[in-house]
Amino acid sequence: MRPQKINDEELLVSLTKVFRARGYEGTSLKELSDVTGLRKASLYHRFPNGKQEMAESVLNYMSKWVTDNIFNALNKEGNSSEVRLKNGFSQIRRLYDGGRDSCIFRALSMQNGMELFHQIISKGMNEWLIAFKNLGLSMNLSDQVAEEMALQTLIDIQGSLILSKGLKDTDIFENTLKKIENRYT
Template sequence: MTRIIHEKTDVVPMIAEVFRELGYEGATMSKITGRTGLSKGSLYHFFPGGKEEMASEIMAHVDAWFIAHVFEPLEQEDPQTAIPRMWREVNAYFRSGQRICLVGAFALDETRDRFALMIGRYFQRWIDALAAALVRTGATKEAALLLSEEAVGGIQGGLILARALNDPSVFERTIAGLAERVAVFIGEPS
């Protein structure tokens, strides 16, 4: 039975899960309708630009979540609060490694060319926000940037390994190890 959805904001998270599961190329309109219970008419009502518009909206939705829960706290809050918060929020968002990073997945295939600017901005802002927080703890800009790249790269790698091995604990251990490394680096207990 077709679902009745009244708001576009209700539709975006549903479609995002289809893209997470099947990737951009695998998320055909028929698979999106089948997995969400939405009619093609409803989808085109909300997304007249089709699948590319859906993906763009989903990426904007993901970006907005990360801005509110990760990037802005790292940029604006006390680093001793914001950095541990980042680990908690990231672990919750990715469901302890059971949910892939859609932006990361898009970066790995030919979808990257369609959304290169959005993908690049997302990862660069995360690296820059974490680096800025680390600098506020006394780290040099160079060291903070290197550690931030390692942390964001480690999160992405942990997600891939957890998915590949079908073992979410890989992600949890990765997050714990990265958090410990950052905490040691800034001289705080983890």
């Protein structure tokens, strides 16, 4: 058996870049082939259900990354709230390259993508809300206040990403994260 040209994580990182930049409908198999260095036949060998399976794999990969790096940091028992926030937001900055990268949920929820990936996207958004609500609860906020803050946090992060891209100003993203951190402390 021939060794793989690209390992699974490198493959998913490459696919993520294209889907983030172009969305589901805007991404062609040629672009996916070009960015990974794999022929279309090799991509189909790894993803028999084609582009949809590639996008689902990207969503699952990103979900695991977010859980391992962001949610675990935000909810790590034994750390103070300030340390949780600092570590979690450091990883959020990393996930979105300081506001330069789009959210994969936004990229894949355009046009037909929302129909195809609604369950995965909805589940992912709810996981973000739960993580931030749990953070608020760990800070002795009431259930209702923790839930409201979690929702506003997700709105603020997503909105700041769109504005940062649209206005080509990553300070918007950074300033928003600082405001969220201040709101929690």
